[in-house]
Amino acid sequence: MQTIEQRTLEDTMYLGQIPVFVYQIHYPFFVTTCNEAAARAINEYYAQAAKKAEKHCRTVLYKQAAENAKYIPFNSPPFNSYTFDVSYKVTFNTGCLTSLYMDTYLFMGGAHGETTRTSDTWNFNTGMKLRLNDFYPLNFVTLHSLQKNLEKQVEERLKITPSSYFDNYSSLIQNTFNPNSFYLQPDGLVIYFQQYDIAPYSTGTPEFSVPSAI
Template sequence: MKAPLAQLPTQPLVTEREWTEDGIPVLTATCSLPQPAMVQSAAARRIRRYYQLQRRCFFKYCEAWLLPQARAEYHAALDASRPLPCFRAELGYCVTWNQGGLWSLYTHTREAGPAGAPLLTRRGDTWDLSAGYPIPLQDFFPGVRGWKRTLLSFAAGEITRQEAAGVARYHEHWRQALRRHFNGQNYYLTEDGLAFFYPMYAIAPSAEGIPVFTLPYGTPGLRQPTQEPPP
């Protein structure tokens, strides 16, 4: 029997697509996602298939949703004798933890949003390399029933501190929004703690981007990622 992976070596796989109208580029899309350097294990093969699917979904989204908008903007600019626009969409990733049999990262997209402002999205993934499956957030709070309350209370404290210091601004009713828009899939591991985040616009204006809160590993109830999960 092969020993389970302690780390997952990967390399970026970059692919690009371009769509044109009347021979002129109106939309370009760049996708950079991780590809396991070795696929001998079932976990590595499963992870490779997962990000291959994410890549295909990204390009399908660009063609189905962004391309019609890009074509409409192109023809509107042509009729008004304005400079011809070219929309751009990007999908990338950042590995944040890769040790102790756990592999964690986030993927992020950037595209043109309302009035040309950038629209950002993020997705977190944390994988158990021995099983080859994502780990639910609650598994890092073994035996803790109020793990969600712990995260919400921590985020509320951080928001209060940031607003008092004048370093960030949130919506007026951010406390209700914290609960309403919490998603247990929106997390990843870092060296400093467990990071969980909210979608752009959910709890703060667009200037704040994607709000991220990092719960330190010393917090009571939070399992260290290098520790073995309970049986």
Template sequence: MKKVPAFLLIMALLFLNPANYMAKTMGVGDFIDTSGHWAEAEIRTVCNNGLMQGVGVNESGKRIFAPDSHVNRAQLAAVLEKTFDLDYGQLRFIKAPAASDYFWDVNNEDWFANAAMLCAINGIFESGRELIPDESVSRIEVARCIYRAFEAKKIYVPMIMLMPYYSDTKGLSQEDVNAIVFVSNTGIMKGTNSLFHPDDPITRGELARVLNQCIALIKANPPQNESKNYSLNISVEEVKSADDYLEIDADIPVIEGMTNTNLQKSVNQIFKQKVEALKAELYAGAVEQKQNAEEMGFPFNKYQIYTRSGPYFENGKMLSLYVDYYFYSGGAHGLTDRCAYNYDIESGQVLALKDLFVPGYNYKKLIDDAITAEISKRPDDFFADEAGFTGINEDQNYYLQNETLVIYFNQYEIAPYAAGIQEFRIPLQDFYKGLKTELYLLPVK
């Protein structure tokens, strides 16, 4: 009999203050706006795993998730970093990278900056352009990023490869088609009624399900953690000077650790001579230009040289890196010339693009098709017709990064100055039949 009044007292307190009771009993993955939602269980799971969280509280102070709100690119970067435990992979950096190295519109202090940078380093996001962090991401972009993330982390999922039929995927690039095949066959993403809805923005509820599927696949198929055969170390020699004619701020790579010491000395000398030759050329031009300016009574702007090294790739067999040489010699703006250096570490051979492949392998068509498909998605960024891209050439510029072949074109080669250096990234796995195994051994899927 004594328990009845106590029970009634508890019920009265709950009736008078139900919100307080709910707040105390709601778990990490419980939100006032997800109760009864189709993705309620998915949201609870993804939040309990620490991959997503709520967006704040409503006017009553209750936690909300906004399951039907769209996901923006900054949010996508953050969840991809957590889901795939992104790192630098096989890339090594002479100087610590920053988000602003990869995106024009990202401040290094932004909450998503590190995640966006890691997505760029792993080839999940395109870099060298704007990120547009607040823009909603589409279902096809998410599928593409998921596909790239599995490739970057070497997470290979056994599956029966079936070509799903969606009537709204015509005109997509080959990579996007591959991405849809992957996410469909693995159950990560599905369409409805023969439609994939590639251009529809993805919602937070949908993304929760996608991430849970990814985590399940990762647990069942752990990443292939290969031993990293690092034998080299690269530092920089800083060269800084300024006078009335020329300012120099140059980072010159210095390689150590090559067993072929003659090659090491030769390569290091090439780096030095490049800066010295640029200095001699610009200094002579600056002296002449300053004299002309004084005689004609117009202002003279100092010439400039600014160089920075990008990340480098090494696998014990080959070394691949690039250096950006920026120079200003009057006019409206300067120019950046990217120079790639690719070497067989043992023989000292300079590796042209064709040297990566076995004789007779038609790598050129595969690369041309990939570049053409990418250009078709943003044609206004490039020159048209003969002035634009007409195919790669024998001495095509390239470098390697994290299981990826990067084909690049310097300013004005195929696009206006404002478009910058154009990079096209192609997974090395796409060349699995043609890569020379003595230089690069792909992991077995």
């Protein structure tokens, strides 16, 4: 079994007196009763990813924010700080199996920011990351069946909320389907798509529950 602590890297970066860039990177730290060496490797994976994201914030994104902010040196009108936020949610944590997703929100000016989702499912006995095929064996027939299941769910949603998905959602589901875009929950699997893959921004990150084949 795993217990999870939250670790955070954060800072507010200034140009003169103007807070131009704010980042907050949350990531998990695991303690397990399964395999301590596996937990150390998984913890290092997330720690290194967080440090890499922080370096990108400090060396790339901050410079972009400062470049735009320098044109309003007196902060009038007030500069809307650019932001980078990483959050995570543990969706399954039973025995030696843990599944979670991480959402990265980036705002760099404009009407709104964008969110990118990633997910991981770990075996804390081995320290190995599990794949969709470990829970829903994929071949031509099962993949076709899975995508048809997703299409039917979209059809039902459109009856309730018209225009919440693009008109060509059927072909988009096939073209943008990513077998790495899944996580576990107690009653099965969730397949998700990125913003704009199959739906407009207002729909957010489309998620679909499907039963595990195992």
